[in-house]
Amino acid sequence: MIKILVTGGTGQLASCIAEASLNHIRNMEFVYRSSAELDITNLKAVSKEFETGNYDFCINCAAYTNVDAAETNPSFADAVNRMGARNLANISSEKNTILIHISTDFVFDGSNSLPYSEEDEPYGLGVYGNTKLLGEKEIASACKKHFIIRTSWLYSEYGHNFMKSMLKYGKEMDKLSIVYDQIGTPTYAKDLADVILLLIEKNIKSYGTYHYSNEGVASWYDFAKAIFEINKITVSVNPIRTDEYPSPAKRPSYSVLDKTKIKDLLGIQIPYWRNSLLRASEVYQKNNLVT
Ligand SMILES: NC(=O)c1ccc[n+]([C@@H]2O[C@H](COP(=O)([O-])OP(=O)(O)OC[C@H]3O[C@@H](n4cnc5c(N)ncnc54)[C@H](OP(=O)(O)O)[C@@H]3O)[C@@H](O)[C@H]2O)c1
Numbered sequence: 001m002i003k004i005l006v007t008g009g010t011g012q013l014a015s016c017i018a019e020a021s022l023n024h025i026r027n028m029e030f031v032y033r034s035s036a037e038l039d040i041t042n043l044k045a046v047s048k049e050f051e052t053g054n055y056d057f058c059i060n061c062a063a064y065t066n067v068d069a070a071e072t073n074p075s076f077a078d079a080v081n082r083m084g085a086r087n088l089a090n091i092s093s094e095k096n097t098i099l100i101h102i103s104t105d106f107v108f109d110g111s112n113s114l115p116y117s118e119e120d121e122p123y124g125l126g127v128y129g130n131t132k133l134l135g136e137k138e139i140a141s142a143c144k145k146h147f148i149i150r151t152s153w154l155y156s157e158y159g160h161n162f163m164k165s166m167l168k169y170g171k172e173m174d175k176l177s178i179v180y181d182q183i184g185t186p187t188y189a190k191d192l193a194d195v196i197l198l199l200i201e202k203n204i205k206s207y208g209t210y211h212y213s214n215e216g217v218a219s220w221y222d223f224a225k226a227i228f229e230i231n232k233i234t235v236s237v238n239p240i241r242t243d244e245y246p247s248p249a250k251r252p253s254y255s256v257l258d259k260t261k262i263k264d265l266l267g268i269q270i271p272y273w274r275n276s277l278l279r280a281s282e283v284y285q286k287n288n289l290v291t
Pocket of ligand 1: 007008009010011012013014034035036038039040041060061062063064065080084102103104105132151152153154155159160
């Protein structure tokens with residue numbers, strides 16, 4: 001039996017992993033720990049968890065993910081995104097546990113005009129991007145057996161995300177303004193969850209950093225328009241520039257990820273973002289989750 005610890009166990013991605021795990025091989029046993037059950041900033045608690053759990057893998061879904069709030073709470077963001085990652089890396093290394101850590105397109109400054117590869121120099125945009133980048137570095141230096149998977153624009157029926165916000169606001173308002181000059185790729189968190197489990201299932205040993213998002217390219221404006229079109233919501237969407245919608249944290253203007261490395265590693269084709277959005281919307285509607 002392969003024993004897998006999932007930290008941040010009640011978050012969006014962890015919830016998708018729990019669902020995706022039902023479709024994967026049977027010899028995996030998952031232990032999900034919420035932030036209350038396992039605070040990754042507490043080294044003693046992490047050590048105790050690994051001591052009793054005897055895990056083969058740890059999937060770190062725990063993070064301080066509020067990009068704007070991080071600007072005024074840098075020490076909280078640092079504690080979770082850097083020190084928490086370091087704690088998991090140190091203990092994983094000690095216990096010979098393979099650490100799968102999730103990172104973000106915010107480790108890039110957004111100045112590229114072609115998709116970012118794993119070889120591109122990261123920068124760490126704002127407090128969130130910087131603490132996530134420092135977390136990656138802690139992991140790479142402390143734990144040989146690691147996978148760092150950078151992803152972008154996660155959404156699903158779980159947690160807080162852009163798709164759910166649009167479904168809510170689209171019903172409440174007649175008109176919305178959405179930025180069109182930030183370009184990236186939406187990623188259905190269930191697609192990412194499947195890929196993480198495939199990595200485990202295939203017993204891959206090529207450790208290192210990988211990029212994963214859905215295929216294709218969109219602006220937030222395009223993403224919003226697609227959400228409304230697919231869900232048959234009538235609302236007027238006004239495209240605006242980033243400087244017309246000031247926010248505390250800077251966001252990358254271009255953060256499309258090159259996924260060649262993970263596609264070659266796993267021999268997979270990645271779903272196009274609109275097709276995944278269609279699947280996600282069907283699930284949402286089937287469960288009567290549209291508010
Ligand atoms: N969401 C995106 O658009 C996006 C894009 C790119 C990359 N990512 C990365 O993907 C990963 C998963 O994101 P997500 O969307 O699933 O985020 P999420 O829904 O916000 O989940 C994060 C989880 O981490 C937990 N957490 C926070 N502090 C913790 C601590 N000290 N110890 C243990 N758990 C703690 C949170 O618990 P509480 O709720 O109890 O605080 C929450 O359950 C993160 O690494 C994130 O940086 C996300």
